[in-house]
Amino acid sequence: MAVQIPPTVAITPMGAADVAQVAALDAAAFSLPWPRQAFEAQLKSNPAAHFFVLRPLAEPQLLWGSAGYWLVAGEAHIATLAVDPRQRNRGFGKLLLQTMLADAHAHGGCNATLEVRASNLVAQHLYAAFGFELVGRRKNYYTDNHEDALLMTASSLGSVLPDQLGVHT
Numbered sequence: 810m811a812v813q814i815p816p817t818v819a820i821t822p823m824g825a826a827d828v829a830q831v832a833a834l835d836a837a838a839f840s841l842p843w844p845r846q847a848f849e850a851q852l853k854s855n856p857a858a859h860f861f862v863l864r865p866l867a868e869p870q871l872l873w874g875s876a877g878y879w880l881v882a883g884e885a886h887i888a889t890l891a892v893d894p895r896q897r898n899r900g901f902g903k904l905l906l907q908t909m910l911a912d913a914h915a916h917g918g919c920n921a922t923l924e925v926r927a928s929n930l931v932a933q934h935l936y937a938a939f940g941f942e943l944v945g946r947r948k949n950y951y952t953d954n955h956e957d958a959l960l961m962t963a964s965s966l967g968s969v970l971p972d973q974l975g976v977h978t
């Protein structure tokens with residue numbers, strides 16, 4: 810299952826040089842962002858971590874997206890997914906999600922899980938398009954506003970179809 814990367818952007822594994830920008834994007838995208846050290850720890854001491862960054866080829870100093878998952882016992886747990894607010898609704902979220910699912914499948918992953926805020930309908934719509942289904946709810950999961958988390962899972966990672974991608978360059 811190859812991911813078709815459009816010619817205007819590159820998705821590469823996150824490296825140490827990416828961490829500061831990834832943390833800044835995380836802070837812009839989430840009300841409970843991870844500290845920079847949490848991303849560094851993924852690189853240094855978490856062999857289950859698979860994190861990626863998306864940059865425009867024309868301006869590779871810019872970071873437009875980041876995403877990461879943990880692969881444990883054949884299950885990919887989506888840890889984070891964020892697109893620069895100025896670059897949203899162009900297909901990059903889909904591209905990053907499919908990159909993670911394809912990478913997990915290539916590493917022997919069979920299914921995927923995630924938590925998403927109950928109010929985050931955009932992300933839920935994105936995940937549903939990739940076969941994620943609602944399987945549960947964690948009450949008061951988020952410490953900032955006591956919002957519930959929805960648990961979603963997707964099985965058959967190998968069947969995620971390339972035509973679910975639509976990148977508007």
Ligand SMILES: CC(C)(COP(=O)(O)OP(=O)(O)OC[C@H]1O[C@@H](n2cnc3c(N)ncnc32)[C@H](O)[C@@H]1OP(=O)(O)O)[C@@H](O)C(=O)NCCC(=O)NCCS
Binds near residue numbers: 900
């Ligand atoms: C969720 C997020 C990563 C999506 O990134 P994106 O690049 O804008 O997403 P895409 O352009 O690839 O769109 C993918 C799908 O998301 C949904 N979507 C995107 N923007 C939307 C909007 N404004 N309204 C409703 N649905 C929307 C649609 O289902 C869309 O698919 P479609 O174009 O086939 O209808 C981005 O909004 C983001 O970074 N949000 C903040 C962080 C976050 O919530 N991450 C998820 C945590 S669980």
